[in-house]
Amino acid sequence: MSLLAIIFVAILADNIVFNQFLGICPYLGVSKRLETSLGMGIAVIFVMALSAIVTWVVYNFLLIPFDLGYLRTIAFILIIAGLVQLVETILKKTNPTLFRALGIYLPLITTNCAILGVAILNVQAEHNIIETIVYAIAVAIGFTIALIIMAGIRERLELADLSSHLRGAAVSLVTAGILSLAFMGFKGIMTL
């Protein structure tokens, strides 16, 4: 399959938030302000690409040869948690600026289902290493776009004259539903 198709499907047609409903909790939790959602998005791109590569290598060169494919979920959790911790420690020393920019978001996404989801989707679809990297980055970009759209709308909603029943979480969930419905329109164009 062409890489362009993977990118299109990962970002729009099968957007991880709108159409696969993974990573919903940072999507609603970190989308209050544009600035923080951008920080979160960049951290997710970084971690998703890194974890997808390492999990792919471990799966194909360790788990498959020993016929241990069924262990992948627990193994991936271990790898992702360890990897994020490792990156955090190294970044703190070598690049404090980047460390501060990613800040709280790094540990936050350690246990994110979107990260684990992409690792598992990658091995399920039997991607090769290039496809794995492209898919992971594209999914993360799709996630970032979802977050930014949501943050932009919520910043404006803050000022809107709403009835008190709708304010806050209620109107955010309604917005999320409508957004998801809109993105469903991409679904028919192409599937993997």
Next chain:
Amino acid sequence: MNIVLPLVVLGGLGLVFGGLLSFAAQRFAVEEDERVEIVADLLPGANCGACGYPGCIGAAEKIVSGEIPVDACTVGGKVVSDRICEILGLEPVAADAKKIPTVFCLGTKDVTVDKFEYQGVPDCNAALMYSGGFKACEYGCLGLGTCVEACPFEALQMGENGLPVVDEERCTGCGICANACPRGIIRMMDVDYSGCMVLCNSKDRGGTTRRACKVGCTGCKACIKACPNEAVVVEDYLAYIDPAKCDGCGECVEACRRDIIKTAVKVAV
């Protein structure tokens, strides 16, 4: 099914990552000044940002490294700065007295004139964008509560009459409300100031002020004549009392024809 192999593989993975982590923790150890954490604990912890740094941790780092003075936290005041000095082994500094916000406008809903009815976003900045605000007075309080929203300590409330009320118990004197007010009506006054204040912000000519508001300062200068200490000046048709010169005798309060000069004690009520 062989149980040993999965155990070995998973255990091995765990061991590898554990080893890597402990190696990284030593190899890339960052020396952190433990005083930062202690100082951060001393600070109020409201993360209000009044000092200009990202949260209390950010301020604590700068205080320990000496980049900003120990009394940079306006909220904590002298109590906190003294204890920080103790930790850092510095001489205690004389911090400024606590300040509280005072609203320099008496233009309640019933005494001011509106240019038009405003039904937009309930925020002073937004209202100002629409032909300079809906009030005929271009200097007075709009009463939409941007200061109330800005206060991180919930010390401000919008009164029934359309002017914000300060809860002195809750107020920490951080000054965020004073910065938030787009018309600069809120000024920070020393909490123990007992002199007089002209509670008006209008720099319009007397006639214009009179048409817009029943309690605006017209610059009639009656207070200047009344003041025995020469503490009052009138600039741009607005009287101003110098807190350093005023001794709170109250002569100007009596003299004011618009009844807008108050002593600090009266305002607190």
